[in-house]
Amino acid sequence: MPSQTILCINKDDRQNPYERILRVGGVNPGGARWSLSQREAIQYIKDGWDFYVERPPGDRVRVEVARSRFDNDYIKTEADGDEPNNLLSLPECP
Secondary structure (H helix, E strand, C coil), rough: CCEEEEEEEEEEECCCCEEEEEEEEECCCCCCCEEHHHHHHHHHHHHHCCCEEEEECCEEEEEEEEECCCCEEEEEECCCCCCCCCCCCCCCCC
């Protein structure tokens, strides 16, 4: 299955590190930008796609689907011991 590196995110409240991710984005190998809603990204992951964050560059961490205490799916990076959270610390998507 395909894999993509997530380079940016959009959140409800950009300054709050714990707010919900609305969208994720990146760049295809051909240079075209892509963007997915969190719901779309969750479905792609469930369908077998691999998404990664490289932060810092060269430190590749898989993005996975998790379930909140309120029984909602969301995306997060696998635990790698790095703080802050790799996904939530990405820059804002254009």
